[in-house]
Amino acid sequence: MSSWTWFHRLASPPSFFRLADRLAPWLGWIALALLAYGWINGLFFAPEDYQQKDAYRIIYVHVPAAALSLSLYVGMAVAGFVALVWRMKLAESALIAIAPVGASFTALALVTGMLWGKPMWGAYWVWDARLTSELVLLFLYFGVIGLWQAFEDPRAAARACALLAVVGVINVPIVKYSVDWWNSLHQGSTILKMGKPSITAAMAWPLFASVIGSYLFAGYVILRRLQNELLQREAGTAWVRELMGKSRV
């Protein structure tokens, strides 16, 4: 039993709040450095593509956003599952903290995809499997955010959101494998596939930096949002009062 005490301590709002306070600045600054490296090199120093010329540079925004849109949904669904099964408050707060971040990166993936589609495919939008399922993903995020705002009682709201998040996770493999299952205008996965990547190092390093930087950035934002959720839920408790006392000094 004693091996679980660390878990209970971590899941308690005041200790998680303090841990997030220590962790968040590191995540934020490393994310900023990686993103600056990735985007500046992607924009100005990576060689141009032999087919797409400079238009391919959109990849440095599009791929990290698209990868995050799926990963964050899975994270949200896992938090939802934990919230449903163990009624853990921290998981409920995590679910709510992730949703707006996920929605914003899903919207970014869609918009940059449109800006890439116009010059390459000749159309901003086509109703094909990849694009449509990604749009459904955005609506799932909106659904979770809307449900959260529709309930007065935060615990009831969290249960409803968790249920939607868990059921909606079925859309994630559909987005991911849509390019293999159906004929799609969208290209298949070429960069993050196993084995030899089909991209030269001068293009690949800025891309990897952008992807990892975006993940760390999302981690930073989620920690900060989670802290706010905890403060709101625990308002009036001893640890929040103590914290406010310190911040006023």
Add this chain to the structure above:
Amino acid sequence: MGGYGLYVWGSFGCGLAVLAWNALSPRLARRALMRQMTESE
């Protein structure tokens, strides 16, 4: 950007906007929350 400037810069601009919104909104929310909690005390 070889004629693709609008699309490339547009994408990076949207990317920056999303980063900025994500970085700023929890900060503003925290400030509002702290003010609200101090008033209700």
